[in-house]
């Protein structure tokens with residue numbers, strides 16, 4: 001992606017403009033293809049120090065949107081702006097620059113982390129790939145990251161499968177932070193975790209956003225979880241954002257019928 005080298009620090013760090021991702025469905029024919037509009041004209045902005053929550057039911061396009069946000073998918077139409085400048089996933093050298101500035105946390109740390117690598121190596125690998133630092137400075141970075149995410153220093157020497165699920169997700173968060181990104185995209189980061197540790201991971205993400213002044217995009221099917229961490233909420237339905245606003249307003253005074261139905265169906269915060 002073609003990220004800018006001289007960031008504009010006052011405006012949004014990330015901006016999506018009329019993003020569309022269309023797929024050709026298997027059910028169509030060669031001459032009359034059926035088109036699936038996975039994302040259909042999405043606009044939103046993320047500023048440093050704020051969490052934007054994206055919520056919607058399965059199939060509404062959240063994962064597709066996440067893959068556009070982290071540069072894994074080229075949109076059919078629309079523009080991603082990073083620090084005010086357009087980026088393109090087609091330009092591979094600049095994609096690397098953008099990739100450094102957007103950290104990603106996926107749903108399941110058990111599959112997202114290489115089970116054969118020690119946590120030390122998992123955390124130094126992105127630094128090595130980008131040719132950043134010396135062995136000594138990378139080792140120091142691992143120490144800083146482990147304490148930042150609340151893991152003991154001894155965790156560096158073990159593999160992901162030797163720590164608990166909640167600790168594994170902390171490792172994944174540390175890895176997302178190791179290149180000092182300005183934005184984190186967290187796609188269902190607590191859905192694969194035990195209920196008992198979900199709140200801890202959510203609190204960690206909120207603390208890191210504040211401490212590091214990160215922009216954060218938090219994606220979940222669960223409106224209660226999204227409410228817990230988000231400053232602003234975008235409600236997605238069939239590829240579109242049908243409601244957007246400050247988390248409290250969306251929660252207390254939902255304007256859209258779909259948002260109301262999501263809220264009506266949501267379990268209490270105790271279940272997150």
Ligand SMILES: Nc1ncnc2c1ncn2[C@@H]1O[C@H](COP(=O)(O)OP(=O)(O)OP(=O)(O)O)[C@@H](O)[C@H]1O
Nearest residue numbers: 023024025036038057058059060061062063064065
């Ligand atoms: N490669 C593809 N080809 C055809 N249709 C696709 C493709 N990828 C996604 N879709 C469709 O696009 C829509 C949005 O999918 P997406 O996975 O983004 O939704 P989601 O909200 O993340 O759902 P989930 O939470 O279940 O993953 C769905 O109808 C899905 O079937």
